[in-house]
Amino acid sequence: MAISKIKVISIIGMMNSLDEVIKMAGESQVFHPDNALSFYSDTRGFSPVNEVNLFAEPLEMMKNIASSANFELKIVDISKFNARLESICEFVRYLENELGDLLNRRRRICEEIESSKRSLDGVNHFVGRNFNLSEIKACEYIKVRFGRLPKESYHKLNSYADNDYVLFFPCTKDNTHYFGVYFCPVEKLDVIDRIFSELYFEELDILDSEGVPEKKVVKLKNDINNCQMELVEINRKIDEFLKNQKDSWLKFYTKTFEFKTYFDIKKYVYRYNESFVLVGWLPDNQEQDFKNKLQRIKGVEYSIEDAKNVQGHSPPVCLKNRWFFKPFEFFVDMYGLPSYNEIDPTAFVAITYTILFGIMFGDLGQGAVISIIGYLLWKFKKMALGKILVPCGISSMFFGVVYGSVFGFEHVLDPFYRLVFKLEEKPIEVMNPGIANMILLSAIGIGVLLVLVAMGINVYSSFKRRQLADGIFGQNGVAGLVFYAGLIFGPISQFLGIKIFMPVYLFFMIILPLICILFEKPLGKLLEKDPDWKPESWGEYFMQSLFEVFEVILSYITNTLSFLRVGAFVLVHAGMMMVFSKLAEMSGGLGCLIFMIMGNIIVIGLEGLLVGIQVLRLEFYEMFIRFFEGQGVAFSPVSIKNYEKI
Numbered sequence: 001m002a003i004s005k006i007k008v009i010s011i012i013g014m015m016n017s018l019d020e021v022i023k024m025a026g027e028s029q030v031f032h033p034d035n036a037l038s039f040y041s042d043t044r045g046f047s048p049v050n051e052v053n054l055f056a057e058p059l060e061m062m063k064n065i066a067s068s069a070n071f072e073l074k075i076v077d078i079s080k081f082n083a084r085l086e087s088i089c090e091f092v093r094y095l096e097n098e099l100g101d102l103l104n105r106r107r108r109i110c111e112e113i114e115s116s117k118r119s120l121d122g123v124n125h126f127v128g129r130n131f132n133l134s135e136i137k138a139c140e141y142i143k144v145r146f147g148r149l150p151k152e153s154y155h156k157l158n159s160y161a162d163n164d165y166v167l168f169f170p171c172t173k174d175n176t177h178y179f180g181v182y183f184c185p186v187e188k189l190d191v192i193d194r195i196f197s198e199l200y201f202e203e204l205d206i207l208d209s210e211g212v213p214e215k216k217v218v219k220l221k222n223d224i225n226n227c228q229m230e231l232v233e234i235n236r237k238i239d240e241f242l243k244n245q246k247d248s249w250l251k252f253y254t255k256t257f258e259f260k261t262y263f264d265i266k267k268y269v270y271r272y273n274e275s276f277v278l279v280g281w282l283p284d285n286q287e288q289d290f291k292n293k294l295q296r297i298k299g300v301e302y303s304i305e306d307a308k309n310v311q312g313h314s315p316p317v318c319l320k321n322r323w324f325f326k327p328f329e330f331f332v333d334m335y336g337l338p339s340y341n342e343i344d345p346t347a348f349v350a351i352t353y354t355i356l357f358g359i360m361f362g363d364l365g366q367g368a369v370i371s372i373i374g375y376l377l378w379k380f381k382k383m384a385l386g387k388i389l390v391p392c393g394i395s396s397m398f399f400g401v402v403y404g405s406v407f408g409f410e411h412v413l414d415p416f417y418r419l420v421f422k423l424e425e426k427p428i429e430v431m432n433p434g435i436a437n438m439i440l441l442s443a444i445g446i447g448v449l450l451v452l453v454a455m456g457i458n459v460y461s462s463f464k465r466r467q468l469a470d471g472i473f474g475q476n477g478v479a480g481l482v483f484y485a486g487l488i489f490g491p492i493s494q495f496l497g498i499k500i501f502m503p504v505y506l507f508f509m510i511i512l513p514l515i516c517i518l519f520e521k522p523l524g525k526l527l528e529k530d531p532d533w534k535p536e537s538w539g540e541y542f543m544q545s546l547f548e549v550f551e552v553i554l555s556y557i558t559n560t561l562s563f564l565r566v567g568a569f570v571l572v573h574a575g576m577m578m579v580f581s582k583l584a585e586m587s588g589g590l591g592c593l594i595f596m597i598m599g600n601i602i603v604i605g606l607e608g609l610l611v612g613i614q615v616l617r618l619e620f621y622e623m624f625i626r627f628f629e630g631q632g633v634a635f636s637p638v639s640i641k642n643y644e645k646i
Contacts (some may be wrong), residue, residue: 003344004286004318006307006635010039010277013300018049018269020297025280026545029639032281032316033268039279039313046270046277055260058092064252065095068103071242075257076639077251082410084254091252100242106234113227120220122148122204125172125179126213126402133206133213137264143189145196146206148177155200167190174266179204258640265638281307281316307340315340316414318635324348327387335620336630343461345628352450352623353615358395359446360569361611362576365407366604367396389404392612403428403570407600408577430574447563449640451556455481458627469524473516475552476626480514483513483557487539517552518545559622565614576603 006145012022025031037043066073085092126146136144140645149168162168165188176344184192184200206216242249270277282290287304294302307315317337319329321344324354328350340343404426406412417423429435455476462471471477486509493500521541524534535541584592619637625629 002320003338003340004320004635006281006315006318006340007284008034008039008281008307008310008313008315009290009304010036010279010589011120011300011302011303012277015271015274015276015296017297017299018266018278019038021276021294021300022262022269024293024297025265025278026258026638026640028282028286028293028637030282030286030637031265033265034279034281034313034636035268036270036277037280039310040277041269046272047272047639049269049276051263051265051266053260053263053266055088055256055263058088059256059260061092062249063086064255065099065103066249066253066498068107068241069099069238071246071249073225074254074543075254076247076252078254078258081220081251081255083252085259088252088256088259091248095245095249097158099238099245099501102234102241104240105237106215106231108442109227109231109234113231114222116220116224116227119205120224122179123206123213123216123220124206124568126206127217130214131173133216133361139455141186142183143186144181144183145193145201145203146181147201147203148179148195149201153201154178156199160195163195165205166195166198173634188613196222197198237446239580253483254640256599261638267492273375282637283318283346283635288523314633316629316635317632319344319346321346321350327384327391330384330388331616331619332630333634335624335628337632337634338628339632341465341625342629342632343464345457345624346621348453348457349619353388353619354391355444356396356566356615357611358397358399358616360566361392361396361573361608362399362403362570363405363407363573364397364413364599365405366608367393367398367400369393369600369604370396370608396512403430405430405574405577408596409579410574410577410581430570431578436571439570440564443563443567443570444560445620446566447560448619451559451626452481454623454626455484461627468527469520471522472527473523475517475555475601479516479520480511480552482509484512486513487556488560493630514549518549520545529564562618562622565618569611569614573603573607597617 011020023183026034040046059491064072065071085358149170151173154168155172156166157166165184167181168180168182170177170178171178180194182196196468206213237592265278268278268280291302291304294300308312312378313316317339317340319332321329323349329346331349331353332344332346358367371390371393374386377383377386377389379386400406401413401416403411404413404417411425414425417426421427430439458474459471459475459478462468462474462477473479486505490500490505490509522533522535577599580595580603584595584599587595
C-alpha cells in the first residue's frame with residue numbers, strides 16, 4: 001500500500017524564458033502543472049498569460065483531413081525530427097492542396113453516385129409505362145410531376161376530393177410508398193405543389209431525359225459506371241499519396257501535438273510585470289534531474305518543498321504497487337483515488353478480493369478456465385479486468401481443491417486426498433447440512449475479521465493524517481473498534497463457557513466506547529483544545545447523537561450479516577452444479593456430456609459475474625466506507641504519451 005512521494009516546485013523567471021521553461025517541463029514528462037495563484041496569499045498584480053495556441057489549428061486540420069482519408073494518426077518517435085511552426089503550417093497547406101483536393105473530388109463523386117442510384121431506383125418504377133418524356137416536358141399549359149408518395153399520405157387524398165386538381169395516379173409501389181404522377185394546369189401549380197408537399201411527396205428527376213423512361217435508365221447507369229471508374233482512379237491516387245507521405249505526416253503530427261501539449265502549460269502560468277510564475281508537482285525521485293535541466297535556463301529561479309508541507313492543497317496521487325497488487329488499482333480508481341495523506345487500499349483489495357472470490361467460486365476446473373479467459377482478455381484486448389481474473393481464477397482453483405470440485409464433479413479428487421492426506425474422501429462436503437451451517441458461520445467470522453481490519457486501518461490512517469478525533473472517538477476509530485470487538489467476542493466467549501461479561505468488561509468494552517462515540521464531536525474539540533467545544537444545546541445534541549449511535553450499532557450488525565453472502569454463494573455454486581449433474585445423469589450418453597458442458601458455461605458466465613460483483617460490493621460498502629474516502633486527484637504529468645488515440 002504505497003503512494004509515491006510528491007514535491008511541489010515554484011518557478012519564477014523572466015517572460016523571455018517562459019517558452020524554454022514550458023518546453024523543458026513538457027519534455028521531462030514528470031511535471032504536473034497547477035494553478036499558480038492558489039499557492040500565493042497576495043495575488044495583486046498577477047494576470048494570466050493569455051496567448052493563443054498557434055499549434056491548435058494546424059493540429060485540428062491534420063485530424064480533420066486524416067478522418068476524411070480514413071488515415072490513422074498516432075504518436076511516433078521524433079527524437080531526430082525537428083520542425084518549426086512555419087514548416088508545420090507549410091506541410092498542412094500541402095495536405096490541403098494535394099490530398100484535400102482529392103478528398104473533395106471523391107466526396108463529390110460519391111454524392112453523384114448516390115444521387116444517380118436514388119434516381120435510378122425511382123425511374124425503374126416507371127419503366128414500361130410508355131411515357132413520352134419529350135412530349136410531357138414540352139407541355140405549355142399542363143405541368144407534370146413524377147415522384148413517390150408515402151402510403152399514409154395516399155390514403156389522405158380522399159380529404160381533397162372537392163379539389164378536382166388533386167389527383168395522383170400510382171404506377172407501382174413498394175413497402176412504404178406509391179410511385180406515380182400528378183399533373184395540373186400551370187395557373188394552379190403553386191397551390192397543388194404545396195398540397196402535395198404537405199403530403200410528403202418526393203419528386204423524382206425524370207423529365208431531364210428525352211424519349212421514354214428506359215432511356216433515362218440507360219443514361220443513369222452510364223453515369224454511375226463513369227463515376228465509379230473515376231472513383232477507383234481517385235482512390236488509387238489517395239492511397240499512393242498516403243503511402244508516400246505516411247512517415248512525414250506522422251512526424252509532423254507528433255511534433256505539432258507535442259508543441260500544442262506543451263503550450264497548454266501556459267494556461268497555468270501567471271504574469272507579474274515582466275516575470276512569470278509557474279507552479280506544479282513532480283515525483284520525489286525525479287527532483288534532481290528536473291533541477292539539473294532547469295538550472296541550464298538563464299533568468300530562472302525555483303523552490304522545491306515536500307507536498308505534505310503545503311497547506312491548503314491536495315497533492316496529486318501516483319499509486320506505486322508491486323506486480324501482484326497493481327492490476328487491482330483498477331478497482332481503487334473506480335471508487336476514487338486516495339488522497340495524498342491517505343492509505344492506499346490497493347494491496348488490501350488485492351488480497352481480500354482474491355480470497356473472497358476463490359471462497360465463493362471454488363472449483364478447480366472452472367477456476368482454471370477463468371484464469372485462461374483473464375489472460376486472453378489482457379493479452380489480446382488489453383482489458384484491465386483480465387489481469388484481475390488471473391489471480392481470482394487461481395484462488396478458485398485452490399478452494400476448488402479444498403471443496404473437491406472439478407467442473408461440478410464432486411469426487412474426482414478423492415484419490416488425491418487418499419494419496420496426499422490419507423483421507424477416504426474430500427474433507428468438505430458443501431451440501432452436507434452440518435458443513436453448510438459451518439460455512440455460513442465461517443462467512444460471518446470472515447466478515448468480523450475484515451471489519452476489524454478495516455477499522456484498524458482507519459485508526460492508523462487517521463493518526464497518519466493527524467485526525468485524532470476520528471481516530472480515537474469515531475465509530476471506526478479506537479472507540480468503534482473496541483465496542484465492535486466487545487459486542488462480538490463477549491457473547492462468543494460466554495457461549496464457549498468463558499464468563500467474560502463482568503462489570504469491568506461491560507464498562508471498558510461496551511459502555512465507555514459507546515460514550516466516546518456518543519460524544520465524539522465535543523471530545524474531539526477538547527482534544528484539539530478548541531475553546532468552543534460545547535454544543536449550543538446539550539439536549540438537542542444528545543437526542544441527535546443518540547439516533548446516530550443507534551444507526552451505528554445497526555450498521556455494525558448489517559455489515560457483519562452482509563458477509564453471509566460469502567457462504568451463500570458457496571452453497572449456490574454447489575447447488576447449481578448438482579442440478580446440472582442430476583440432469584446429466586438422467587440424460588445419459590451424449591446428453592450427459594451436453595448438459596455438463598452447458599452447465600459449466602452457464603455457471604462460469606452467470607455465477608462468475610455475480611460473484612465478481614458481490615465481492616466488489618463487499619469491498620466498497622462494507623470495508624471501504626470504514627477507512628477510505630477516495631477524494632484524491634490523479635498525478636497526470638504533461639506528456640504527449642497521455643493522449644487519446646484518434
